[in-house]
Amino acid sequence: EAQVTQNPRYLITVTGKKLTVTCSQNMNHEYMSWYRQDPGLGLRQIYYSMNVEVTDKGDVPEGYKVSRKEKRNFPLILESPSPNQTSLYFCASSLLGQGNTGELFFGEGSRLTVL
């Protein structure tokens, strides 16, 4: 089954304790992206990657890091989480190139609470 898998789905942590949210897709997609969802703001892009070892900032990258060492994986790293990073996070992927219409395939989300 084609899917984007995120882990953990739920996490409560404390300020300053480094954490990683993993994301893996099995569709051989080149493009992967992280979004955060906050009430009244919709989804905002954090980082994206167009292929292995190619990453770039989205609209709200402060406080986050990413890496793309393998095509299928795109982890989101919070080096020193703060309460304003409490949010619902989504990983998404898609194809690139001719014929691609930009449709994103989303994971089920990771709800993070930073105390």
Next chain:
Amino acid sequence: AQSVTQLGSHVSVSEGALVLLRCNYSSSVPPYLFWYVQYPNQGLQLLLKYTTGATLVKGINGFEAEFKKSETSFHLTKPSAHMSDAAEYFCAVSRGGFSGGYNKLIFGAGTRLAVHP
């Protein structure tokens, strides 16, 4: 810069009534437009999309949307609401292009649809 405005953060309809969720966008280039639905505790699922061609687009679960360039709108409709349609709906626009701009979706704030008996 692109942006999306969804009018009404909450919409409530009776079962069997028309569903109309409004979306207006701004874009300096021909846009690609999307509607996604989010059911509780789930990720986003594509309902429908407009890229080129026919401006009336049909999606899953009986939803459709019409791209109106002159009004910069892409409103989502369904003739008869069902209880299972209760969810949050997001309109999104992308810029297009092969550089990755295709894939950066700009989302509206979302509209939560409630369906009551």
